[in-house]
Amino acid sequence: MLKPIKNKKIYEYVIEQIQDMIMNGAINKGDRLPSERELAEQLKVSRTSVREALRVLEVIGLIESRQGEGNFVTGNIENKFFEPLSVFFRLNKGKPSDILELRKIIEIETASLAAQRITKKDIEKLENLLNRMRETDDEEENSRIDKEFHYTIAKATDNYLIIGLFNIIPSLMEAFIKDARLKILKRAQNREILVEQHGKIFNALKDKKPKDAAKAMLEHLEFANKMMNKK
Amino acid sequence: MLKPIKNKKIYEYVIEQIQDMIMNGAINKGDRLPSERELAEQLKVSRTSVREALRVLEVIGLIESRQGEGNFVTGNIENKFFEPLSVFFRLNKGKPSDILELRKIIEIETASLAAQRITKKDIEKLENLLNRMRETDDEEENSRIDKEFHYTIAKATDNYLIIGLFNIIPSLMEAFIKDARLKILKRAQNREILVEQHGKIFNALKDKKPKDAAKAMLEHLEFANKMMNKK
CATH class of the missing domain: 1.10.10.10 (Winged helix-like DNA-binding domain superfamily/Winged helix DNA-binding domain)
Incomplete structure (x- = not known):
């Protein structure tokens, strides 16, 4: 450029x-x-x-x-407390689908790399988050857990540039996850599906299967997209 | 976070x-x-x-x-003339493989999305870059073309967040491409391979085949990685 x-x-x-x-x-x-x-x-x-x-x-x-x-x-x-991409999202009157595309770009390959590098400690942390996700009904709490789950995967790549990428977009992620979960949970049975999808991502990471991790992440994000576009 | x-x-x-x-x-x-x-x-x-x-x-x-x-x-x-990620790369005594991982994270899915959105104008621009890449022997010029080729793909996604991501890392991309090309071109026959790989990416984009585009991009980046790790 x-x-x-x-x-x-x-x-x-x-x-x-x-x-x-x-x-x-x-x-x-x-x-x-x-x-x-x-x-x-x-x-x-x-x-x-x-x-x-x-x-x-x-x-x-x-x-x-x-x-x-x-x-x-x-x-x-x-x-950093200033988040350029979040601000640009607002200034460009961004749509949730813009964020979802960004997440697909970043998170699918991140999951694949994380599966190759994940440590015992990361696995324990993810398992713990997953258990809390299964147990709690508090949607505020669930949004926080959801976000932390995805960040923990980024950290498992052990690449400071990739972790840096995720640190550029926390408010975007937060807003998206909250909004997405609200829409998705309008259908009660979807709660179970969300937990299941995070479980599938977790299993692939735990078994250190990069392709399965990427696939599970893709399915999860596409499900979120489909639900968000429903009237 | x-x-x-x-x-x-x-x-x-x-x-x-x-x-x-x-x-x-x-x-x-x-x-x-x-x-x-x-x-x-x-x-x-x-x-x-x-x-x-x-x-x-x-x-x-x-x-x-x-x-x-x-x-x-x-x-x-x-x-922006200030590039946080490039500076952090230096401060963390980063290795080229760190950048390659970041590029894989970002560029594979970007190619896939670009294949779904690419316009006639983008295709013409890429074709033009590819022709120049085929013709010139000037390696300075080739590095510039190489970089522009990858940016044009990012722009073809038509998502300002994704384009924003690429705008955060120009110096990183530049340093990586220059360095990678130098090492890769130590083997004379590799010049042809590089042109061929960009051609493959181009064809998949032109034919609007997301999976082929992602696959061609992956092959291209993995080839670069293999060559860079050779002694």
Whole structure:
């Protein structure tokens, strides 16, 4: 994708410089950044521009400012509270089917990879979630369990880029799962079907069968889609 | 994913407020935001905090500041110059196989969806890229074409969330494709194989065969992986 030429603002220039330092290995995870004053002097920009740049990097989750100690490179993508894709979904007046397509794109292959990497601990966690799903009637609780079930599968891939992907979309997932479950559960017998589908995904993962895991995930997501499109 | 409780900074509070206004529909795409002064008064915070928040939103690509006119909500995720996942890749001392796994996760199902949606114009564009790939010996040019080929498939899904996903990772894709091609092309006969694989993906898309498209994409990515792992 070509990047459009535009007038860069000074704080954008500062961000790029810091990004470059990371990309070429001059700064590593855990390192303390030079102070605001030092950065301003090195880059020959105002301290205000440096401060603006640091704010941005903090929101993105790249650095963490510790009182009295300075700014540290964390690379902690999990704690971001801002979710670009969720906001873009709203701005584009998105439909649930858009999210479902995204979930199919991401989750089918994720299930397959998770089946190859899953640990005993992940399996225990999923089994526990599944049992809670079987037992509880509280739909709020069920939505939370449902979401955690899918995130646990993502974590089982043990690939920080894939886990990062799931961390970009928590509100989207949450909204979708809640909405989907409400529609699906209008038919009482569907509750049993949902539990069964999660059980099928679980079994494939436990038996470390990538193809079966992908297939079970596909069936689950397509069922959700069919139910959501029913009048 | 539970979000950790932490002390929110004032500019983070401002961002959240603006995010909320978008999520509940009070602000829409194209709208002008209240001025810095108005926002500061409404939210009872300093103008510095408002300015910091606006900077962040600008970098993320959510708003665009127009000289003399104010800040507008664009929701334009394409023009972001900051790439969190690429930076996290460096910070985590990532391996090419991490990227390949991410590409498999995203691109196989993307190919399948693209086969269902692809337009005549997309097909022409892909055919054109394929012809250029067949003709040129310039490896710089080939890397660019290769990357554009995969992006064009993403665009053919016509789902802004999926296109958004691809826009989050351009540098990752670029670095991976360049590196992969270099290693793959150490064996001269592989050049022909690469062209053939892209041709196979193209044919499945042109014939609107989702399963064949997914299969061709999988074969292509697994071939790249095999070649990259060769000593």
